[in-house]
Amino acid sequence: MKKLIQVLLVLGLGILHAQAQSQQGKIKGQLTDKATKEAMPSATIVLLNAKDSTVALTTLTDTKGNFELAAVPFGAYRLYISFLGFKPVNRPLTVDADHKELALGNITMETKGVTLSTVEILEEKPPVVVKKDTVEFNADAFKTRENAVVEDLLKKLPGVTVDRDGAITAHGENVTKVLVDGKPFFGGDPKLATKNLPANIIDKVQVIDRKSDQAQFTGIDDGQTEKTINITIKKDKKKGIFGRATAGYGTDDRFAANLSLNVFRDTKQISLLGGGNNVNNLGYSMQDQISFASAGGGGGMRGARGMISNLGGGGGGGGITRNWNTGLNFSDQIGKKATFTGSYFFNDTKTSTESNSRKQTFVGDSFIVNNNNGGSLSDNANNRFQGRLEYNIDSMHSLIFEPNLSITNANSHSQTNNISYNNLGDTLNKGTTINDGTGQSINYGGNLLLRKRFNKRGRSMSLSINFNRSENDQENINRSSYTFYNPDSISMFNQRNTVNSTNSSIRANLTYTEPLWRDNYLELNYGITRSENNNNKYTYDFNDVKGEYDAFNDSLSNVFTNTTFNHRGGINIRTVKLKYDYSFGVNLIYNNLNNVNYSYLKQKDTTITQHTLNFAPQANFNYAFSRNKRLSINYNGNTTQPTVQQLAPVPDNSNPLYIQLGNPDLKPSYDNRISLHYHVVNPDNYRSIMTQVSGSFGTNKIVNSITLDPKSGRQTVKPINVNGYFSVDARVSNSWPLSKTPGQNLNTMSYASYNRDVNVTSGKINYTNRLTITQSANLSYFYKELFDAGVGGSVNYSRSNNTISTGNIGLTNYFDYNINADINFNLPLSFMIGTDITCTMNRGRTPGYNLTSTMWNANISKYITKKKDAMIKVQAFDILRQYISVSRTVADNYIIDTQNNVLQQYFMVSFTYFLNKFAAPTPRGGREGRMMFGPGGPGGRGGGMRRF
Incomplete structure (x- = not known):
């Protein structure tokens, strides 16, 4: 069946292409x-x-x-x-x-x-315009279907790809923020903007290497950039009410409903979102609830690093999710000097997961296998508020204030059944662990940036203040029963632990710039940061006589406080010429760390004080060969402080086979990173190429020291500082035009990385070497108004080995393959049909995990009104019932292969209503609204020309 579909797809594309060629x-x-x-x-x-x-x-x-x-x-x-x-x-x-x-x-x-x-x-308005740090696309030059959303438009832009889950990649880099007319839309969450705003109101799409607010003001690059998309609204669409409402119901009680309502009036923008479904469709980016996904703990992956590769056809990945959400976004200009943007978003997400996994842990010339099966149920409710106030006090002074608040309530239940054996087939242990937890996390804070320019050009001063605080309260019940066979023993515990932690930090940074001579500027900066982390953990064993948790366990309880003072002072010099600019400087970083730990077992305080001093040079060089061709080279050094979980010395025994310890002696890590970017965009034929090469190395990296008992299969891990690691990677992203028509592109991406990680296993230094090579290609094609298609595929090769293992033990070689197609036809009588197929395969993994997943979806829809403002749609999901989800994690000295349950075949009928009411444009000279055209008359989209 799969081969037949692929053959028909190739033949269909070939016939249409041949027909198009003969009529050109x-x-x-x-x-x-x-x-x-x-x-x-x-x-x-x-x-x-x-x-x-x-x-x-x-x-x-x-x-x-x-x-x-x-x-x-x-x-x-x-x-x-x-x-x-x-x-x-x-x-x-x-x-x-x-x-x-x-x-x-x-x-x-x-x-x-x-x-x-x-x-x-x-x-x-040409289709593509290249500016210094921006590639700008004229939206009208890239045709989309009726009532398409921004996500559909992005898929047609050269160098831009959007995956099934809505994640955006532009010129090989992940897009982390989407702005609307330069202002955050629901805090800049990319998916909330691209999945809800209609494409026909968009004037331009700007792909920006956005610098920090501080760097934009001073003109001196601080090395902090993020790939951002800014979408600008057409002038004649800035006054109106628009949106859509959809409700659908399907087999197996599947449902989906969502509402998007927008009210725009000049500078004022109000957007209301709401919806719910049980078909794994979030439509937004998971944020604070990620770190709070399981109140019950029981991880076993704290501090793990490495490669994670996934096999899945879409639909939200592993597990089955029910989600409710609603949100409000408001933006307006206050007077002539201030602009305010604020958003509130609520979501309640419940996920049910069933999984099987196989973990291989390598020890010299042998290995230990852990086979797990189990399930979990988690429910997270999150409220978050984000705001941004920009106030231009006068031509010389400005202020930016960004407050934020997030409240998460979570509860979870999980059960894991495990059996472990060694490479000789001897059973080491078997047992069951059950974790139940509830908790609340509150995070709040804000950023304040005050900026001042002086009369002398290039002279400026700015002060930034940042404050953040989080408060976490959790209660967890851990029950475990394990049998160990060498020697024979039984380990059982039933415990309740409460964890109360607070983390707060305040940072102030003062920056001053001064022109030195022509085209040269000096920057002086000084910053101070104070952070305090408090972690109180109390553990109680179950009292079988009283039937309650009242036996205090002093060995698993303690009070821990970590206070850090960080001073950072630096000097930078920037030179700006017509075709190039560069800056170089050095920062001096002094860190004072004070740990206080009270042990109930020892009935005393332990105080540890550390002082570290680091030099952090930085340099940036940018050269413009032409307006469309640029080269950028960057170097910077930075320190990272250990987390309170890594410092806290109390064991985490929620997984009895993976005991996690803290290390209050940890030092901050220091990392050097060098990167080179080369970017070429040809606005004539939409051809673009982006090359990026980067590498990193450093000292005092925080990794795991693993102690493995080969007889029981139990592991104990403790974070430590090591040296000797490095990584290097290269990426080349190409966009090839298939014709002179905008929107017909072939995007390719070639990626290779090699890194060496360091950890300690049973007292021995272990180097893990990893090689990853990825090649992907995505084609976007359409034929007039009748047909559009997206076809793509990728191949990923991974190789990993470690020095502590001998022979081929610890050596892994595996491949991941992906083929996908998304095809849509517009038919007479306002009918539309569409289908998408994703086939993913992996090879070279553990027996039982070399699987193939095929996801085939199809839909047929029809507009039922002449205005095309109402539509009926019938959808079929996972027609072949062959969708599965498999992932692999490679980290330290182990490999984990996991298979999760997925949402499988269902059918759904839905109704959608589109609302589009816009005010007539204001005439120029009192007479606009009159359109002047020659023969052919007005109609259609703007097609790249603004018409009056």
């Missing part, structure tokens, strides 16, 4: 100055569809004034040619079977502008 022509010519007869390079050539003046193709003339538009579909067009300071040329023409190659010969242009009698083009 070519237009070419040369552009010269009528007065001087000289060639005119870099003039803009735009081919407009005659019926609605939308952009069909665009190009630029070469150095000799020649241009060519290839693969032009048969039809009637207008050729529009523009060059600054010259009269635009507007010429009708037709490409058909009798005129497949139009040689226009020499076209001359005259100086000075004229007014067109039938077409008034006030502003030309």
Whole structure:
């Protein structure tokens, strides 16, 4: 069945492609100055569809004034040619079977502008514009389906990919924030913006290497950048009410409902979201509840590092999730000087998971296997508020304040059954662990940035203050019963522990910049940070006589306080030239750490004080070969403080086979990172390439020291500081245009990484070497208004070995393969059909985990009104019932293969209503709203030209 589907898909694409090729022509010519007869390079050539003046193709003339538009579909067009300071040329023409190659010969242009009698083009908007740190796409040049959302538009942009779960990658880097008109939308959560805002209101999509607010103000790069997308709203869509509401019900009591309502009025934006479903569709990014997913603990992965590869066809991954959510986003300009953006979002997520796993732990020339099966049920309710106030006090002073608050209530239940044996087949232990927990986490804080410019250009001062505090209260019940066979013994415990912890930090940083001489600037900065972590853990054993937890366990209880003072002072020099800029400097970091631990077992305090001093140089170099080609080289050093969980000396025995200890003697780690970026974007043909090479190394990295008892199979881990690690990786992202039509792209990504990690196993240094190679390709194609498709695939190879093992023990080689296709057809009578297929395979893993997953979904929908504001849809999910979820984790001296339960086949019928009401645009000179066009009249989308 799978092969038949793939063959039909290839044949269908081939037939459509061949048909399209047979009905295409070519237009070419040369552009010269009528007065001087000289060639005119870099003039803009735009081919407009005659019926609605939308952009069909665009190009630029070469150095000799020649241009060519290839693969032009048969039809009637207008050729529009523009060059600054010259009269635009507007010429009708037709490409058909009798005129497949139009040689226009020499076209001359005259100086000075004229007014067109039938077409008034006030502003030309090319599909792609490249700026210093921004690639800007004109949304109208990339066609999307009726009532599409922003996510559908992003999938058509060169160099941008969106995976099944909605995660965005731009030029090979993960997009961490999405802004609307430069302002956060629900705190900048990418999925809340891209899955809810309609595509037809978008004017531009800007992919930005966004610098910090501090660096944007001073102009001196601090090395803090994040890949951000800013979507700007069309001027005629800034006043209106729009949104959509969907309700659906399916087999097995599956349901899905969501509402998106937006009220925009000039600078004011109000957005309301709400919904619920039990089909694993979150539609937002998990934030605070990730670290609080299991109040009962029982991890066994604290401090683990390594590679995680997944096999799954979509639908939210492993487990079955029921989710309710609602949120409100508000943004407005207050007077002429201030802008406020705030959002509130609530979600309640309940996840049921059943899993089987196999863990291999390597010890010299042998290994230990742990086979686990079990299940868990977790319920997390999270409220979060985020705000941003920007106040321009005057031309010299500004203020930015960003408060935040998050409250999470969680409860969980989990049960794990385990059996362990060695490589000889001898059973070491077997048993069951049950964890139940409830808890609450409150996080709040804020950032304040005060900025001042002086009359002397380049002189500035800024003060940033950051405060954060978290309060966590948990109560956990841990019950365990294990039988050990060498020697024979039984270990049982039934305990309740309460954990109360608070973490707070306040940081202040003062920065001053001063111009030195022409194009050179000096930056001085000083910052101080104080953080305090308190962790109180009280453990009680179950009293069988009284039937309650009242026996205090002093060996598993203590009070721990960690206080850190951090001083950071630095100097940087920045030089700015026409084509390049660079900065270099050094920071001096002094850290004073004070740990106080009260042990109930020893009835005394233990105090540990540490002082560390680090030099952290940094350097940045940027060179612009041209407006479209840039090179960037960066180096920076940074320190990382140990967490309170790593410092706390009280054992965590929630997993009796994986006892976790703390280490109050831990030192801060220091990391050096070097990166090189090379980015080329050709706005003429949408071709782009991004190359990134980076490496890191450092000292005092915090890793696990593992002590393994080969007889019982029990492990005890303790975090320690080590040296000798490094990593290097390289990534090349390409976007290849398939034609001159925007939106038809082939995006490829090549990635390779090699890293060496260090840990200590049974007192011996163990180096783990890992190699990862990934190649992926994604194709976006559409044919007129009838058909659009996305086809892609990837291959991932991973190899890992460690020095503590001998022979082939500890050596792993495995592959992950992925093939996917998403195809949609527009049919007569307002019918639409679509299907998507994802096939994932893994090979080279543990027997029983070399599995293949095929996810095939399909849908048919129809607009039931002439205005296309109401739609009925029938969906089929996992038609073949062959979807599974498998993942592999490689870390330290072990490998874990896991298979989770998944949401499988169901069918659903849904109804969607679209609301689109916008105010008429304000006329220029009191008369706007009048559209002037020649033959063909108005209609369709803007196609890259703003029309009046």
